[in-house]
Amino acid sequence: MNEEVMTESTAVESTNRRQFGVDCIVTEGKANIIRLPFVFYNKVQEFNRDLSVLAINTFLKNQLWKNNLKPNKWIKDQITILDALSATGLRSIRYALECTDCCELPIKIYANDVSIKAIETIDKNIERNNVKDRVVSNREDAAIFMIKNRDFKRRFSIIDLDPYGSPAIFLDSAVQSLAEGGLLMVTCTDMAVLCGNHSETCHAKYGSISLRSKSCHEMALRIILRSIESHANRYGRYIVPLISLSVDFYVRIFLQIYTSPNEVKRSASKLSYVYHCTGCESIELQRLTHQKNIDKEYNFIPNGPKVDRKCQHCGHTYQMGGPIWSDPIHSIDFVRQLQKQLSEFTDQTFSTHKRLHGILQVINEELIDCPLYYCLDRLCRVVQCSMPSMRIFRSAILNGGYQVSYSHANKTSIKTNATNDYIWDVMREIYKQNPNDNLNDKSAGFAIIKQQSSHTISLEPHDSAEPMSKEMQLLRYQVNPEPNWGPQSLPSKQCDKRVLNQGKRSRPKDNDDNKDE
16 A cells, blocks of 8 residues: 555656646645745745744743733634745745644744735645645735734634735735734844945834944844834834844844733834944934832933033944934843754754754854844954954953853854954954054054054953853854855846846836837
């Protein structure tokens, strides 16, 4: 009997490969799908999908939606998951095959897409993986479909937004249609906008000014969180970030949403403006509000500017960005639950298992109360000195009684609660080891070096200078494993960008005659 089944399965597989081609068959996790040329699929985001499967497993297994909820605040009959922009249906099918055994309630998954061709592909893949009882396809604009289900009894338990580009147009619908304590997962791939290349576009989409700085990838996460919080506040709701990542060419955020008009009053106190020096690139954060009276829990007043017009370290002017989310972007409890859940899986379950293990450990070590970070190579470039080992710099911070950690977003990052005064004192001490007499007297570095230190700096090695993730030799910062590792073009525009853009500056501008041709 087994041989007959195997023979039949092999025959079907051979037929599919003849019909669709070898490259159109994708196996990922427990799913095996057909990927047709006109439906978008990106192999690079397998890490994204593996992490999403892990997060949903953890969320459901630990029944996290029930925390601090009244009995009438939760739909008890089933768990509903919306894959809002499903494309091939791969995510939905993986959720059906890999997440349904960790919850006592039945699970229903909606694989939604506005494209007719995508829905045809989804239906083929649903049948191919035998998940008709758990996954249903739905053809509709994602924002409209979510709005139709914003009624309390029809809200989704989990919503996954993974658009091509910006999720901005879907956020308002998502925060309305997510159940109390539900899980919202959001991907953004418009990193040029979020990292300061087009700050005016960032403000138009997300309501914040982005800045070009070494910590722009974490700032991107905080801009997205602030934007989602703003959408939620309009409906008396607020967010609780669980884990936020900046990896490869995108950011991925996992958060819960709750309803409390009183808690919404705290939202402004969770936001900050960012002052970024144009010379030495020092960072100062200014909370929007602070609590006026300790006895009055929800009484807040606005804050004034925290910095002078000129930087006290180098004398250059400031740029102001934000507002950004300045509260923690991770829940360490949730991160540790993810690590515990990951330990139950093997490399055969997740092909990105080693990377998941490494990055979760780095995040577990991050200082969650220290927004943004510096980069050691950039600090050294300001004062034009040789770059010391990361161990020496981290030791200097720890010897001063401060805390320090890496950020998962950058391998040379310095995330610390040390003051800017202390950081530049450390750089003065490092500069003394190998002074540079060619500093321009008008540069930010010259202004910093000529000042006297106000702290005693020790560069002696500290026992805790090396993080556990490094001692364990985990895969912390993955390099691109193959050429052209990054975002791909839409199926209708797939072409080598170097060929597509060849001679674009010398092409005539579009006019009516050219369009007719």
